[in-house]
Amino acid sequence: MPLRRIGAGLRAELWAKLESFNPGGSVKDRAGLWMVLDAEQRVDLDGRILLDATSGNTGIALALAAAVRGHAVELCMPDKIAAERRRIAAAFGATVTVTDPLAGSDGAILRARELARDPKYVYLDQYANPANPLAHAETTGPELWEQTGGRISHFVAGVGTSGTVVGVSRALRPRGVRIVAVQPDDALHGIEGWKHMATAIRPVIWDETCADEHRTVRTEDAVAMAKRLAREEGIFSGPSGGGAVAAAVAVAREHAGLVVALLADGGERYLSTPLWE
Amino acid sequence: MPVTVRLPGTLRDAVGGETKIQAAGKTLADLFADIDRRHPGFRARVLDDRGAIRSYVNVYVGDVDARSSGGLDTAVPDGSEVMVIPAMAGGR
Numbered sequence: 001m002p003l004r005r006i007g008a009g010l011r012a013e014l015w016a017k018l019e020s021f022n023p024g025g026s027v028k029d030r031a032g033l034w035m036v037l038d039a040e041q042r043v044d045l046d047g048r049i050l051l052d053a054t055s056g057n058t059g060i061a062l063a064l065a066a067a068v069r070g071h072a073v074e075l076c077m078p079d080k081i082a083a084e085r086r087r088i089a090a091a092f093g094a095t096v097t098v099t100d101p102l103a104g105s106d107g108a109i110l111r112a113r114e115l116a117r118d119p120k121y122v123y124l125d126q127y128a129n130p131a132n133p134l135a136h137a138e139t140t141g142p143e144l145w146e147q148t149g150g151r152i153s154h155f156v157a158g159v160g161t162s163g164t165v166v167g168v169s170r171a172l173r174p175r176g177v178r179i180v181a182v183q184p185d186d187a188l189h190g191i192e193g194w195k196h197m198a199t200a201i202r203p204v205i206w207d208e209t210c211a212d213e214h215r216t217v218r219t220e221d222a223v224a225m226a227k228r229l230a231r232e233e234g235i236f237s238g239p240s241g242g243g244a245v246a247a248a249v250a251v252a253r254e255h256a257g258l259v260v261a262l263l264a265d266g267g268e269r270y271l272s273t274p275l276w277e
Numbered sequence: 278m279p280v281t282v283r284l285p286g287t288l289r290d291a292v293g294g295e296t297k298i299q300a301a302g303k304t305l306a307d308l309f310a311d312i313d314r315r316h317p318g319f320r321a322r323v324l325d326d327r328g329a330i331r332s333y334v335n336v337y338v339g340d341v342d343a344r345s346s347g348g349l350d351t352a353v354p355d356g357s358e359v360m361v362i363p364a365m366a367g368g369r
Binding site for chain 2: 101102104223
């Protein structure tokens with residue numbers, strides 16, 4: 001949808017793709033479903049448990065897909081991180097193993113790697129699973145093209161696992177769309193789902209060359225933009241959505257065309273955090 | 278008795294590569310000032326421009342979230358453990 005107020009006065013049109021309208025409430029529904037369907041094709045899941053490390057949205061997506069497909073799921077999630085997402089994943093039937101909060105999502109990854117040595121688990125590993133970017137190459141990219149009537153000139157999204165950026169790049173770069181990858185400006189940040197690649201465990205699927213531009217956003221600017229999205233556009237976004245739009249505004253100020261920012265989820269997933277106070 | 282402060286890996290660079298350090302102070306504000314004296318710039322990483330704990334940083338004294346117990350004025354008993362935790366996690 002177009003962002004008419006926030007986008008006013010920019011060289012390019014500014015649009016947002018709202019992933020909170022997916023069934024599980026986030027962009028991760030795409031990768032979650034694709035990874036579960038791919039696992040069904042590759043391995044015998046009978047009596048086994050799907051396993052992954054997640055700070056929340058992938059966990060919800062996997063739990064939802066697994067509930068529908070009839071599989072058990074176990075998720076490694078950092079303790080003391082937004083409780084909403086843990087509870088939603090558990091509501092879909094997932095078992096949650098909490099990990100050291102000081103180690104963040106990387107600590108959850110290391111715990112999942114330990115558990116994955118047990119053959120009862122099927123480790124989906126969203127950070128290395130080709131089905132993750134494939135979901136975006138086959139769905140997000142083509143949707144962006146169709147929903148903008150082929151007018152999209154720039155795609156802007158944050159990098160966490162990097163599945164969205166890598167997959168959309170695969171689908172839209174050949175059509176001339178420029179891909180902008182955004183990261184937090186500091187290792188200690190509050191943009192849920194994004195990785196500061198220089199200091200984090202590097203996702204296997206991440207490929208810097210899939211993006212034409214790399215930008216950074218401060219947490220304060222991401223949160224401020226999330227608040228503007230709510231008050232000026234009626235869009236209740238998570239902090240990463242604010243970060244993506246903040247970066248997209250900068251792109252749309254510099255370039256003509258139609259710039260689309262991907263808003264990964266909704267703000268209600270962060271009500272237990274102080275970000276909205 | 279000094280207080281043990283546990284830090285996330287993302288703050289390791291701010292305190293010379295450690296994730297567990299000792300500090301002294303009766304309140305969190307004192308504690309952070311003590312760390313900042315030895316590691317200049319530490320406070321700026323954890324506190325915002327108004328001097329409050331950044332919205333995306335949670336600080337626990339024992340099991341108590343400092344945000345609900347007085348913020349930087351939270352008392353830090355001798356020998357207690359303080360944890361500084363990112364409120365968000367990278368990657369989903």
